[in-house]
Amino acid sequence: MSDLHALADTVAVVCLLLGSLLCLTAGLGLVRFPDVLTRMHAGTKPQVLGVLLIMVGGAIRLQGWSATWMLLLVAVFQMMTAPVSAHMISRVAYRRRHVRRDLLLVDELGAGHREAGTPHGDEPADAATARGARGPAGYGQGSLG
């Protein structure tokens, strides 16, 4: 019985440590990556996996269904919301030209792919003149949503 407990504790500790490590790399990614879009990758994937591992570790260690259910909910909502928020931020960042275009191999969403004159509510504010010119015209116009 105590063997089983020790084993469960070990698994829990491993999960918790791995999860914390992944969350650390998520934070590190925010510092190391060059622009908003790449930072969002760091902010979603290792972080979600980290939270999931911490939840698993917590569920093993806490022993008790009521805590487990709660942790399960946290995990589910984390998986549902993290991509959505990352998507929203990336979308705004793309339209606001907070993108390092020199680091993009391909940008198929950019200028030239949508016919001029077609009304497109989703069009990035000014993909055609995107080279770092951030005049007042870029701001203020182009409502989001």
Add this chain to the structure above:
Amino acid sequence: MNEPAEPRFGQHLRHQVPLLLWLVVVWNLLWGTWSWANLLSGIVVALAVTLLLPLPPVVGGARLHPGAAVVFLVTFLGDLVRSGALVAWQTVRPRGIAHSAILRVQLRTDSDLLLTVLTEAISLVPGSMVIDLDRERRELALHVLHVDDERDLDRQRASVHATEERVVRAFGSAEDIARLRERPMARPAGTPGRTS
């Protein structure tokens, strides 16, 4: 099932039932213990939430194909772990990341619900994150964290199509699944591959 004469209220309720069930389940999970009081109060709260904060109905609905759903879930969890580990490694490795890319992928699915599931899944699988979704053209724009060359782009497109297929096979209706057999488009029409 799709009688046009069906009263609006009944239709409304039918669309709300999954949401109601989900809210009741969440309420009970939050309490952590099972009791009739929790169930009843959960129903009251769920009704209050759906009546006070109405959401647009999810049209189309979904069917569950258990076998395919298990395949999807297992692959998804595998992808999630792989993707977390990969991005973590790309973060800490000395050479970091080289080039990113923004791709457009033509999808075959035409259902709001399936597209939502697909988008969530793609955002959590290795390398890609959805930036934009052109609903009319069924085109997905995604940002890929690390690409070396054109082959990586093709691989990424193929992986999106594979994910799409798994999602549709797991949750799609017969028409959705039939639509998968439309020509698998490698590139959106009228957009030649370009490097800039």
